[in-house]
Amino acid sequence: MITKDYVILAAEGMHARPATALVKLTKKFKSSFSLKKDEKIIKLNSMLNILSMGAKGGETISVIIEGEDELLASEALDEFFNEQLKNL
Amino acid sequence: MKTDKSYIQGIGVSLGTAIGKAFVLKKNNAALIGKSLETKEEITIEIEKFDVAVKSSVAEIETIKNYILPTSTPEAAEILETQIELLQDPEIRECVLQKINEEKKSANDALLETIHSFVELFKNMNDEYMSARSADVQDIGNRILKNLNHSTEKESIKFEPGSIIIADDIPPSDILSIDLSQIAGIATCNGSKTSHASIIAKSKNIPAVAGCGNDLLQINNADTIILDGIKGYVIINPDENIITEYTKLKDNYIKKRMMLQSLKDVAPITTDGRQIKLTANISNSDDLDVMFENGGEGVGLFRTELLFMNRDSFPTEEEQFDFYKKVALKSKNKPVIIRTIDIGGDKQVSYFGLPMEQNPFLGYRAIRICLDRKDIFIAQLKAILRASIFGNLKIMFPMIANAQELRAAKEILTEAKNELIKSNIKFDEKIQVGIMIEIPAAAIAADILAKEADFFSIGTNDLIQYTLAVDRMNDKIKDLYDPFNPAVLRLIQNSIEQAHKHNIHVGMCGEMASDPLATLLLLGMGLDEFSMSAASIPDVKNCIITNSFANASAITKKVMEIDDSKKIITYLKEIIS
Numbered sequence: 001m002i003t004k005d006y007v008i009l010a011a012e013g014m015h016a017r018p019a020t021a022l023v024k025l026t027k028k029f030k031s032s033f034s035l036k037k038d039e040k041i042i043k044l045n046s047m048l049n050i051l052s053m054g055a056k057g058g059e060t061i062s063v064i065i066e067g068e069d070e071l072l073a074s075e076a077l078d079e080f081f082n083e084q085l086k087n088l
Numbered sequence: 089m090k091t092d093k094s095y096i097q098g099i100g101v102s103l104g105t106a107i108g109k110a111f112v113l114k115k116n117n118a119a120l121i122g123k124s125l126e127t128k129e130e131i132t133i134e135i136e137k138f139d140v141a142v143k144s145s146v147a148e149i150e151t152i153k154n155y156i157l158p159t160s161t162p163e164a165a166e167i168l169e170t171q172i173e174l175l176q177d178p179e180i181r182e183c184v185l186q187k188i189n190e191e192k193k194s195a196n197d198a199l200l201e202t203i204h205s206f207v208e209l210f211k212n213m214n215d216e217y218m219s220a221r222s223a224d225v226q227d228i229g230n231r232i233l234k235n236l237n238h239s240t241e242k243e244s245i246k247f248e249p250g251s252i253i254i255a256d257d258i259p260p261s262d263i264l265s266i267d268l269s270q271i272a273g274i275a276t277c278n279g280s281k282t283s284h285a286s287i288i289a290k291s292k293n294i295p296a297v298a299g300c301g302n303d304l305l306q307i308n309n310a311d312t313i314i315l316d317g318i319k320g321y322v323i324i325n326p327d328e329n330i331i332t333e334y335t336k337l338k339d340n341y342i343k344k345r346m347m348l349q350s351l352k353d354v355a356p357i358t359t360d361g362r363q364i365k366l367t368a369n370i371s372n373s374d375d376l377d378v379m380f381e382n383g384g385e386g387v388g389l390f391r392t393e394l395l396f397m398n399r400d401s402f403p404t405e406e407e408q409f410d411f412y413k414k415v416a417l418k419s420k421n422k423p424v425i426i427r428t429i430d431i432g433g434d435k436q437v438s439y440f441g442l443p444m445e446q447n448p449f450l451g452y453r454a455i456r457i458c459l460d461r462k463d464i465f466i467a468q469l470k471a472i473l474r475a476s477i478f479g480n481l482k483i484m485f486p487m488i489a490n491a492q493e494l495r496a497a498k499e500i501l502t503e504a505k506n507e508l509i510k511s512n513i514k515f516d517e518k519i520q521v522g523i524m525i526e527i528p529a530a531a532i533a534a535d536i537l538a539k540e541a542d543f544f545s546i547g548t549n550d551l552i553q554y555t556l557a558v559d560r561m562n563d564k565i566k567d568l569y570d571p572f573n574p575a576v577l578r579l580i581q582n583s584i585e586q587a588h589k590h591n592i593h594v595g596m597c598g599e600m601a602s603d604p605l606a607t608l609l610l611l612g613m614g615l616d617e618f619s620m621s622a623a624s625i626p627d628v629k630n631c632i633i634t635n636s637f638a639n640a641s642a643i644t645k646k647v648m649e650i651d652d653s654k655k656i657i658t659y660l661k662e663i664i665s
Contacts, residue, residue, distance in 0.1 A: 007478070009417065011414070048177050051221055086420060
């Protein structure tokens, strides 16, 4: 299991576009993903869940990854949160 | 029919003006069936029906996507992607299945209730953007529902070209299945700036007004409608005079927009390949929208005074951090030069406790206050540093007159950095530090300052008034305030040359940078960056892309040989005409 913290670098926060991209990204892996903000944990396979979490730009969230390809998945998430998110 | 209220105020969500005939979109309401399932078989059938309906819905959106893809904007394709994800959302399926399995509800009722609860959830979120998402959820719900009930009604909506669509709300997939090139405008009862329909309208340059309320429902098909997407008006059956007035407005707007549009994505490169940077002067994060709309490539001057003015006490470090962070996040990693406090002179703030001065412009202001009141300065620097991890920020000190001041300011910056390091707070350790060249002393000693600054930005407004000893607020002598005075031009030229000799970037953030008359002259001097109010960017860009650097250099050479600013202006006017 890998847990990582990320600062949300999109001004509008985890809105529809980033959430869509994130759900699509996680579908490429066998691992299961959860998202944690404050004390709330959700499964990362649902757009509605991500949107209703209401994570805003500049807030910190944690991602929990579990599965056989978790290492690869966590690298992809690094790229997503540190690079791609800014441009979405 | 005579309408009782012919002016309706909404929110302008997509700029522009439209005049046309109304086409009213009706929506069909779904209803609960209320039947309870009895056998296991019935349950299995309902679940299957739901899954098939979702599959058909996804297929429909895929079809729309492939159909519009060749001509669509990236926004449109992304909205459809989102719709596809929402249609297949496991949360929705889980909720629906639970209602079918445990509450023995039909797929129709289970879906209606599920969608309703999610729509309410989003509507009640305390955030304009998130509330707008309720329309998206409603839309995918309606689509599944339609497929669930085997409705085979054709989707295409027929109307006269040039119509203005009037609707309660336009779901994203509907607006995308309409031939948008045939629409003159859109007005809706609900919706907001962040509704997907508004985003699409904006990306296609279709004037739109949202949030008009139920007054809109009095409109009938073929009523004449004027839609003002700038002020957010809908006018029903206006008289001839108003139509004439708006026709004129519409034509002007279209002309201006065409020019903007054609230049927005063009890089500011001269015909012989010299790349220039065109950036905007901003006061808050909202200004960034206009910057991007006009094709700006970053911020050459972010004035921080706004945060300090019109209040009774100092903003806290936290407040400042939020203010700068907002800009950093929204700037899409484009460079943003933040100017530290430039209070004093003509910008007076009561709680700074500044004494009345004989000559405020020559007095206690800007960096002079900051070096004296380290507490104020260090709070601002820490806030900027903390925000620096959210974007590409640079720090700029105003009113630097000598190298000692620059060194002192940098020392305080180091102190601020050390405090953050001690508290384990991250920041951009390589953040660039530059200065304004606005005091003649700095322009003259540019060779000294260039050794210790990462960049220069020439502030012409103050540079001109200090060089020529002219108060630019004094009407009697305002003719003496002259950007083309040979002394001013020499100071600008020296600053640029010295910057380049020491391999640092040099920009300009004063009024002169936005004056098309000065563009070629400054280009010829070698200026790297022009920062101005965003609306001026297209004009300056137009000048740069239609000229060569070689030609501009020749013009500069010629101008520097003329001893009279009136003759310089006449010469430059001849060239650009």
